Amino acid sequence: MTQASPPPARPPWRTRLARRFGVYAHVPRMFRQIWRCSPALTVSSMALRLVQAVQPSLALYVGKLIVDEVIHLSSLHMPPITLLAWGLHGPAMRLEGWVALEFALIILSDLTARATVLVDGLLNERYVNDVSLSLMEHAATLDLQQFESSELQDLLERARRQASGRNNLLVQLFNIAKVALTAITLAAGVMAFAPWMVVVLLLALLPATAGEAHFNAEGYRLQRAKTAERREMDYLRNIGSSAEHAKELKLFGLGDFLVGRFRAAATTLMAQNRRLALRRFVWSGLFGMIGSVAYYTIYIVIVWDTVQGRFSVGDLTFLSGSFVRLHTILSSLLLGVTQTASQAQYLDDFFAFLDLRPVIVPASATRPFPSPIRHSIRFENVGFRYPGTDRWAIRNLDLNIGAGETVALVGENGAGKTTIVKLLTRLYEPDEGRITVDGVSLRDMDLADLRAHIGVIFQDFVRYSLTAAENIAIGRIDALSDTARIRAAAREGLADEVVGRLPHGYDQPLGKQLARGRELSGGEWQKIAISRAYMRDADLLILDEPTSALDARAEADVFERLRALRHGKAALVISHRFSTVRTAERIVVLEHGRVLEQGTHAQLLAHGGRYAELFALQAAGYR
Numbered sequence: 001m002t003q004a005s006p007p008p009a010r011p012p013w014r015t016r017l018a019r020r021f022g023v024y025a026h027v028p029r030m031f032r033q034i035w036r037c038s039p040a041l042t043v044s045s046m047a048l049r050l051v052q053a054v055q056p057s058l059a060l061y062v063g064k065l066i067v068d069e070v071i072h073l074s075s076l077h078m079p080p081i082t083l084l085a086w087g088l089h090g091p092a093m094r095l096e097g098w099v100a101l102e103f104a105l106i107i108l109s110d111l112t113a114r115a116t117v118l119v120d121g122l123l124n125e126r127y128v129n130d131v132s133l134s135l136m137e138h139a140a141t142l143d144l145q146q147f148e149s150s151e152l153q154d155l156l157e158r159a160r161r162q163a164s165g166r167n168n169l170l171v172q173l174f175n176i177a178k179v180a181l182t183a184i185t186l187a188a189g190v191m192a193f194a195p196w197m198v199v200v201l202l203l204a205l206l207p208a209t210a211g212e213a214h215f216n217a218e219g220y221r222l223q224r225a226k227t228a229e230r231r232e233m234d235y236l237r238n239i240g241s242s243a244e245h246a247k248e249l250k251l252f253g254l255g256d257f258l259v260g261r262f263r264a265a266a267t268t269l270m271a272q273n274r275r276l277a278l279r280r281f282v283w284s285g286l287f288g289m290i291g292s293v294a295y296y297t298i299y300i301v302i303v304w305d306t307v308q309g310r311f312s313v314g315d316l317t318f319l320s321g322s323f324v325r326l327h328t329i330l331s332s333l334l335l336g337v338t339q340t341a342s343q344a345q346y347l348d349d350f351f352a353f354l355d356l357r358p359v360i361v362p363a364s365a366t367r368p369f370p371s372p373i374r375h376s377i378r379f380e381n382v383g384f385r386y387p388g389t390d391r392w393a394i395r396n397l398d399l400n401i402g403a404g405e406t407v408a409l410v411g412e413n414g415a416g417k418t419t420i421v422k423l424l425t426r427l428y429e430p431d432e433g434r435i436t437v438d439g440v441s442l443r444d445m446d447l448a449d450l451r452a453h454i455g456v457i458f459q460d461f462v463r464y465s466l467t468a469a470e471n472i473a474i475g476r477i478d479a480l481s482d483t484a485r486i487r488a489a490a491r492e493g494l495a496d497e498v499v500g501r502l503p504h505g506y507d508q509p510l511g512k513q514l515a516r517g518r519e520l521s522g523g524e525w526q527k528i529a530i531s532r533a534y535m536r537d538a539d540l541l542i543l544d545e546p547t548s549a550l551d552a553r554a555e556a557d558v559f560e561r562l563r564a565l566r567h568g569k570a571a572l573v574i575s576h577r578f579s580t581v582r583t584a585e586r587i588v589v590l591e592h593g594r595v596l597e598q599g600t601h602a603q604l605l606a607h608g609g610r611y612a613e614l615f616a617l618q619a620a621g622y623r
């Protein structure tokens with residue numbers, strides 16, 4: 001599975017440059033999303049940063065005033081007095097005022113820093129939840145065929161990373177705004193003394209910025225190209241450590257095989273990441289040094305100017321202090337901008353996912369599902385190919401399911417039985433022909449209305465790690481609190497005696513994922529799934545291999561109830577078991593996506609075709 005895929009090709013420089021600038025295109029959209037989470041918290045977070053931004057310049061300037069005042073006072077040659085007496089001394093009052101202001105600034109800085117952590121924490125949590133909810137809500141609107149494509153899985157994986165790991169982007173962007181403001185105020189202070197210093201410092205930081213931008217883009221490109229490999233690694237990790245797979249893993253001794261495959265994938269990925277990290281380390285170190293050299297050159301000039309008397313000692317403290325900060329702040333600002341740029345690239349994936357539209361377009365003028373069905377459900381010359389494949393899974397299919405009729409579909413593996421169910425429920429659209437209910441095309445119906453009138457149990461139904469009641473209520477989730485309905489459905493689907501044996505009855509969590517969870521046998525799960533179908537008052541009941549795991553008595557019971565329940569409703573049953581199939585009013589034999597023969601059990605046996613042949617084969621097994 002894992003091939004050491006070659007590093008992705010480098011796009012031309014124009015594209016690279018456009019991408020580097022384009023990464024922030026989605027930031028306003030992200031900001032709107034944050035704002036929607038809580039306008040009050042967003043405003044508070046920004047206001048607190050505004051206060052924090054000007055604080056360092058103010059503190060430095062007050063520091064300069066203190067130093068100058070101390071030098072002034074020490075030049076007055078006061079007689080020795082106590083600190084208290086000196087404090088009450090007139091000339092000291094101004095110094096005390098500056099110190100008090102500095103103290104107030106420090107307290108304010110401390111308070112705003114703490115308040116920012118609090119506000120950001122609250123806002124971040126809301127934002128992360130909002131992002132996860134948007135992902136889930138949007139995923140629910142997409143079609144099955146989109147989920148089955150690996151491109152969508154890759155995009156979803158990257159979008160999820162935005163939901164789980166990229167949430168700091170918000171805090172980082174706010175911090176950048178704060179740091180930028182601080183840098184402006186500090187630079188304005190330094191500019192008043194020597195504008196060239198700021199210019200030199202900015203120029204000296206340019207190489208480091210360019211380097212960071214380059215390596216961040218490279219890093220993202222590598223991560224993006226490796227999405228499929230990472231998904232495979234997640235898959236291997238998951239099957240290697242889940243209770244669901246533990247049984248086969250042990251019996252087939254798959255542990256070493258999985259570990260080996262994971263290790264191979266991880267080693268390739270690590271080697272590519274390491275190469276990039278090393279190149280980044282070397283270049284960033286070199287570029288960083290250019291900034292430091294510029295900084296120390298300027299520092300020496302400031303000291304020299306002070307020694308020469310062009311600057312006061314207060315000026316020296318202010319300038320050197322401002323300069324240290326400006327140097328650190330500008331470096332971190334430039335770094336921050338490029339780092340957030342690389343994170344902002346994930347926003348692309350996140351919003352690209354949110355912008356995906358379902359492929360099955362809703363009908364422009366919807367017609368209600370004809371309930372109850374008076375005549376029939378018809379497949380008229382239907383043809384269908386799965387997206388991305390050339391083979392027709394279904395071709396020239398004409399099929400009729402009359403009102404109140406039970407039709408059984410039989411056919412060898414891959415004949416197209418489940419595909420018919422997917423088309424009937426509009427999980428996929430036919431490429432040719434049409435499907436109608438009493439003459440109304442499925443395409444003209446509202447999707448939710450259509451699905452509300454059909455009860456389906458697929459052969460690979462889901463075993464939810466939820467309580468027994470919830471597992472049954474899944475069939476009609478808006479009736480979750482309707483205990484009587486859940487119990488009635490459980491009786492019809494034979495799940496009530498399964499539930500009766502559970503220590504916590506209907507409140508018993510099922511599966512192994514939840515605390516107190518109880519695992520059921522295959523047949524017991526199937527009874528739960530059949531009960532799900534009974535939760536719906538469906539006009540068409542579709543059971544795809546409903547009784548494959550049931551014992552003979554349970555199977556007979558299920559069909560007896562099915563017949564009793566239907567009262568004029570149609571049913572489509574797919575099965576390989578002839579004991580199930582023979583009870584149907586009509587049996588349709590499929591081959592290569594077409595109807596080969598159809599009729600009652602007796603008619604088909606008399607006909608002596610494929611059905612008779614398959615029936616004889618199975619019957620021989622029992623003799």
Ligand SMILES: Nc1ncnc2c1ncn2[C@@H]1O[C@H](COP(=O)(O)OP(=O)(O)OP(=O)(O)O)[C@@H](O)[C@H]1O
Pocket residue numbers: 148386387389393411412413414415416417418419420
């Ligand atoms: N998601 C898919 N993408 C591509 N091809 C698919 C997909 N699902 C099924 N097929 C192909 O379509 C054909 C019909 O499959 P279908 O699941 O309808 O068969 P079936 O009659 O239900 O088989 P079985 O008895 O094994 O359940 C098969 O050749 C299968 O390989």
